[in-house]
Amino acid sequence: MSALTDRLDAIRGEGRSALIGYLPVGFPSVERSVRAMETMVAAGVDVVEVGLPYSDPVMDGPTIQVAAERALQGGTHIADAFTAVRAVADAGAPVVVMSYYNPMLQYGLERFADDLVAAGGSGAITPDLTPDAAGLWLSAARPRHLDTIFLVAPSSTQERLHMTVAETTGFVYAASLMGVTGERASVGAGAEQLVAATRAAGAARVCVGLGVSTGAQAADVARFADGVIVGSALVRCLLDHEDEDAALDALRAKTAELARGVRGES
Amino acid sequence: MTQSLSGAAGPFFGAFGGRFVPEALVAALDELTDAYDKAKHDPAFGEELDRLAREYTGRPSIMTEVPRFAAHCGGARVFLKREDLNHTGSHKINNVLGQALLTKRIGKTRVIAETGAGQHGVAAATAAALMDLECTVYMGEEDTERQALNVARMRLLGATVVPVTTGSRTLRDAINEAYRDWVTNVETTNYIFGTAAGPHPFPEMVRDFQRVIGREAREQMMALGGLPDAVLACVGGGSNAIGVFDAFLDDDGVRLVGCEAAGDGVQTGKHASSITGGRPGVLHGAMSYVLQDGDGQTQPSHSISAGLDYPGVGPQHAWLADMGRAEYWPVTDPEAMEAFRLLSRTEGILPAIESAHALAGAMKLGRELGPDATLLVNLSGRGDKDVETAATYFNLLDEESQQ
Incomplete structure (x- = not known):
């Protein structure tokens, strides 16, 4: 059990769904991204995903692409992710890193796992690494009790749902629709079905991401998922406001709206 | 050398290759692998490809x-x-005819492609026109500028050319954007990859067509x-x-x-x-x-x-x-x-x-x-x-x- 699963189970005990907020480290700067993550936690995010910017983010839509590109232009490094993880853990929220595979691989998977543990992180989400390709990462993460969070998609076969669920700890990340990250008018209708199929394949916890940007959407997803994952809508708050105070105000307001959503209050 | 190197099978070539992709694309790559394995052993597929090579290429x-x-x-x-x-x-036509035929076999109606110089994009647009497939080509904005003539060629052939403005605005970003399209439209769309790189089965399949x-x-x-x-x-x-x-x-x-x-x-x-x-x-x-x-x-x-x-x-x-x-x-x-x-x-x-x-x-x-x-x-x-x-x-x- 990790800080992550403890928190998700406690939230389930409250009879609600968890709000999981994503922000990339380093945008608009390392310090400001850390303050933004702390702000999210204070405003009602239950779990934080610290995004590690990558040069070729094939699963991300325009909002996160732009933020990641600027973070890299600003000189963000892998070690900065652990700084952010430490800060979020100190702020009292369970925290996971979301990273494409190559930065982890180049950093050294064992070293990455060691530093993630040392910073107080619970695990990692790997959007371009499926369990059948993740042998080296699993060997590094398992002995250190890090959660290995893999994705399922509407296109996943029964066989792959079972295989993915078997190798996943923490929660299974269910992609609500076929596509990349970004805000959308509606969450995929297939999301509920995918969550049900993932649970039927043995998943203890299933959280839903991709396309959730409003309190109403969060409330809708919260009916059937253990957690609601929001990224682009939060990143947008930082993109839209050059001024830090204004950005954090927007972030606070958006987080509060989503937090009401996962409590069925919107 | 005791073991033949010619025609080596994927997904791994020694320590290299494999398939490091989002789960959402795995089903499509499996479908493609399966269709290609069947096509490889189907004399009718080989004959059609040979005929096109002779009479078209x-x-x-x-x-x-x-x-x-x-x-x-x-x-x-x-x-x-x-x-x-x-x-x-260019040689690109050898590969696209194979992959376009495969697209027809798996019943998809739309193809996407990335292109750098425009040669693969032109070849893909050509095969799409020949086989009545809808075609979208992603091309880095910098490349659309230095290869403007090929952009026009693709459009004349009926393809939609999308200039990619992110990152370095070259081939690599065109591939990223093609992946994003594929992950979104995979139900109707096949990705005709232009080179012997990418996830399995592309390195093996493109090699075989070349x-x-x-x-x-x-x-x-x-x-x-x-x-x-x-x-x-x-x-x-x-x-x-x-x-x-x-x-x-x-x-x-x-x-x-x-x-x-x-x-x-x-x-x-x-x-x-x-x-x-x-x-x-x-x-x-x-x-x-x-x-x-x-x-x-x-x-x-x-x-x-x-x-x-x-x-x-x-x-x-x-x-x-x-x-x-x-x-x-x-x-x-x-x-x-x-x-x-x-x-x-x-x-x-x-x-x-x-x-x-x-x-x-x-x-x-x-x-x-x-x-x-x-x-x-x-x-x-x-x-x-x-x-x-x-x-x-x-x-x-x-x-x-x-x-």
């Missing part, structure tokens, strides 16, 4: 000896495998008197190179030389020599050599040739490089352009700037081996698309025509 492509150019290659005998004479002007180059070339060389001492080809992603190398992989006496784009020179950091100047890593779904920084962030590549301007390389090349079966040489922009100028002047053949890198390799190797050597160069494409780039490079445009 114009295969077999001829072999041309180029003695006046060879005078600049230490007097060695130099033969060109004329993939530039294929319909659409093997015809080496198969023909080897027969042609044997008929001309025997195996060459060396086979040279340019390497970006590496599809024309693996296509011509494959038939010679088990001929131990034949040197295989892949010519990577060294841009301003590998030591300047402004180059696209992934094997010479990169390290193993994962890019676009496969483990191979990648130009990257210490954090695993892909570094921008640089080459005068849009088709070689890519910071990765196919996994089979990484494998051949590591085992020492093939050599990979860096060729700079000036070296390639000198070879471009020489072949044009001495033989009346305008090569693609991509292929000119292989010609530059032949100039170097020929001088090393001397007049007794026989070199086979894969002339992967023609230079019509590069006239503006070359004319600018050589300062051949009148001031009036530049306005």
